[in-house]
């Protein structure tokens with residue numbers, strides 16, 4: 001990966017054939033020095049000033065100090081509109097590119113563990129199960145795995161992919177009487193977003209953890225299991241991150257998948273923290289290309 005500073009928010013990365021192949025195979029890639037100091041400063045401001053950043057409800061599965069959905073301002077749009085950013089994403093998606101859908105802020109305080117092993121089906125449930133979607137995790141404090149840590153751990157999808165869950169839920173939500181079944185105790189106790197103890201063993205044995213300097217970012221595709229790492233005591237008071245979710249340029253919308261997944265969450269008596277999927281439903285029909293229709297959605 002080589003980089004050249006071209007514009008104020010992003011550095012241009014030229015990815016080698018091996019980098020692209022690595023991302024395709026494993027589903028993750030660390031993008032070193034993707035964002036400039038100016039972009040990181042703006043994102044830090046965004047997180048600290050956003051009214052959306054709040055203590056999550058007690059029922060929420062993560063041990064996290066503040067969380068905010070649908071956080072997006074000019075800086076978010078500027079990053080997405082940047083020719084450099086689009087070029088990097090095109091290099092990683094065999095020229096299909098990506099379309100931005102949602103910004104989320106996370107903040108961990110000392111000794112918080114964040115989120116256990118999970119995949120992002122909730123955030124990406126409006127995408128057809130076989131189509132790709134991505135998470136760009138941008139730490140807003142440096143991550144030193146040998147010091148305070150507080151970064152992410154992730155597992156190659158070649159070792160263990162979360163695709164099984166996307167397929168399972170897709171088949172489930174299409175069944176007759178699924179909505180009756182979703183009211184049963186079995187579903188109520190099913191944590192379909194997190195790893196069970198057997199999966200946890202496997203994921204722990206195969207996890208990758210890395211240091212991140214300010215400006216580095218991690219791109220994950222939707223089938224990659226990941227978790228937060230405990231933010232240990234040290235000189236930094238908290239670890240913030242801004243997450244940008246994207247759909248692949250060819251990803252199609254699925255209201256069926258979205259409504260079914262939301263009803264599984266509601267069955268556990270948890271509230272939805274974002275109704276983004278319902279918002280999209282006003283603009284998209286089942287099977288329509290999401291990226292092509294986002295302009296209408298954004299200009300609503």
Ligand SMILES: O=C(O)CCC(=O)C(=O)O
Pocket residue numbers: 106114115120135137151226227228229241243
């Ligand atoms: O920043 C974190 O600790 C959690 C991020 C995460 O798990 C996600 O974006 O899905």
